[in-house]
Amino acid sequence: MNIVLAGVGGNGVVLTTRIIAEAALKEGTDVRVGEVHGLAQRGGTVVSHLRIGPDAKGVLVPQRKGDMLLAFEPLEALRQLKLLKKGAKVILNNEPFVSVDSHLGLSKYPDVCLIIERIQATQDLVDVDATHLAIKAGSVIMTNVVMLGTLSASNELPISRDSLLAAIKARVPQHMVEANFKAFELGEKAFRDWQAAKVCEPHPDLSN
């Protein structure tokens, strides 16, 4: 199985990849992970490729061979779309992060509604407001855990909920475990409550 994770530096893409990989390893599955985070801390694009199972040879997922995308930011989801099989699941945090150059008018951040539409043209999309759910759970830092909850509830992963929670517990500070579990549950609930027929209203121009 080929999973792609995408986001912006600071989203926790690398950490989330490791949580999934550790959970998979614990269940005795072969895992390979490829990451790109050259300027991860400086607002750059971060991508990781996670390949689970015996078919994984190299670390990179070839074009349109991906089975799933976990995207922490809409534009970054779009950037990795070409790696996905038609109909593959996309779990998206729909909160955009507009870069400085877009604010300056040097590039145009696309309308989020349009991004979602384009993704839906080929993929099975579930979008969640993970950023605000994480804030509700206690901190924006846990956005990635909300996403993990949504991913788990989607039943797309060959990894059990318990293994994911154990891997989260092993990775976060002791005093944050409870809050993280709450964030995970909010993510699960977001999946259950998600309405496929949700109408996307065009947003105002975010970069202007």
Next chain:
Amino acid sequence: MSGNEAVARGCLEAGVSVVTAYPGTPATNVVEALGEVAPELGFWAEFSVNEAVAIEVAAGAAFSGVRAMMATKMLGVNLIADALTVVTVTGVRAGLVIVTADDPQQFSSQNAEDTRFYGMLAKAPVLEPADGQEAKDMAKYAFELSEQLELPVFLRITPRICHSSFPVELGELTKPKRDGKFVKDKKRFVMISTYSRPRQKLLREKMERAKLINDGNRWNKVMDFQNGKQFPKGAVFNTFGIIASGLTYPYVEEVIEVMGLSARVLKLATTFPLPENLIGSFIRELDQVMIVEEGDNVTEMQVRALAQHRRLSARIIGKDDNILPWSGELNPDLVGDALGKVFGIKFREELTEPYVEAEKLITPRIPTLCAGCPHRASYFAIKEAIKKKGKGGSVMGDRGCYNQGAYEPLEGMDTCICMGASIAMASGVFHSGSAEPSLAVIGDGTFYHAGIPSLLSAVHNRANITVLIFDNSITAMTGHQVNPGSGQNLMGLPAPFTNLKKVVEALGVEHVKVINSFDTKALVAAVMEEVDFDGPSVLISRSPCALVVERNLRKRKLKMPVAVVDVDKCTGCKVCMKKIGCPAFGWSQDPKPHMEVLPHCNGCGLCMQTCPFNAISIPGKKEGVLGMTIRKEVPK
């Protein structure tokens, strides 16, 4: 474990006794991992001040009979070349392994140079692992090979090894040796020409021996594939062959299996010197051979030469025929495209119309200086000073985090060439007769690395330049590694705090000032003054890295006061954005267009100085505090 960790583990299993490096992506955490366990396991690990020093420390240890490893990114190999090309002549007494991380895709490098040329130049063998297991096992083996040949050995890895994670089976650790002794032998170690010249013959002999050893290298494997199924060599008949070096092998294997291709494959781990007998017999039985390698056409050139030398008629194809791309890293799709040209198949799933439509919306995301970064404040001040002065001016840049200041809107530096280039290039601009002020910016880590000789030279040659040292007392770019200004070393031991100001003064610079990076008024005034001074002057703009401060505060559960926008006062003019372009600025239209501060604001306060309407404030920040701080009302 990651490829970098696997390499580190391999070194531990080899009983490495001395480890040196200078931080450089993607190789940095090879040595970081070792620095953590060095005190416990009883070996020495250091971040040297630059790569030239690092290789010399490692070679000194290997001369003294203990195993040593030096790690660098490929650009650092340019600095080690001076020592390396002589150390291959002397040879080593214990294993000396150079781990070099090449970056063919240029994720974080100024060029895409291929280290294997340095192997050829210096006559040092090069090994290339295909995955994490091999990275670990070959790191260990590299010491054995180094001792067998008495030569330094390169282990060449790339980001897809370094930053990938693999299942790795571990071996036993070996206790490091701590009983090094340098045994004198002037004809071997004093490389004046009298003693060096006779040793060239020995080096040539070593290369011939290395080829024979590589013929039997256990990671060089030949296998046959028929309709995508793997067979032992010779079990099925093939006329088409592939030589796949290092981590391109898994890509080749994947394409062959998925597409059901038939080919004989040589998985090549020893990319210099080539295992000539193995390759000779491999191509002798084939009509056509494709060379798959990342970087330049290093293997391809050598295989062509070998085929000519041995009068073999197989057609060699690869980069020279533009069947494989010349630049960038390889991936399964590119390997599939290349094999597709031979077999007439399509591995790559084409992007259909809806995918193409979606691609059209994609815009690039340019990295920025972090929210609260003191470099932003320094650039802002330089820009203001140059503007006020009205004489123009160029800012020669260097290599570090502050490179992000080259983008809009700061556009704070005009060059980025290599470590330490800023000061010397600013001197060059001055000596060219330029009428404009000549400035240089360099970080503290880079200054210690390569800036000191150029500043000394500027003093000696009376260059009228103004140098700004952006001092955050850490090597931030590669992930906050220690440097001589950090007060501790890689192993976590206390180290003398280098007094940067005194160093600069000792070099003979008469005008030296230390200024808080967020004291914009003082910094602007100082730049304006020093630009007029006839001679080299140095301004140390000092403030800690925002990420370090933020993490330390978060660990202690302390909160930072952050900026707040008065929506009534903000006119949405975007002056703040146009002046300093902070990533913590968002934009809102509700109820009217205004700047909105995002949660990752670190409260440095620079934006307050840019707003023409005083719409930005930082509630809870003490009066007169410059830069990031904690909230006033924090309980004692």
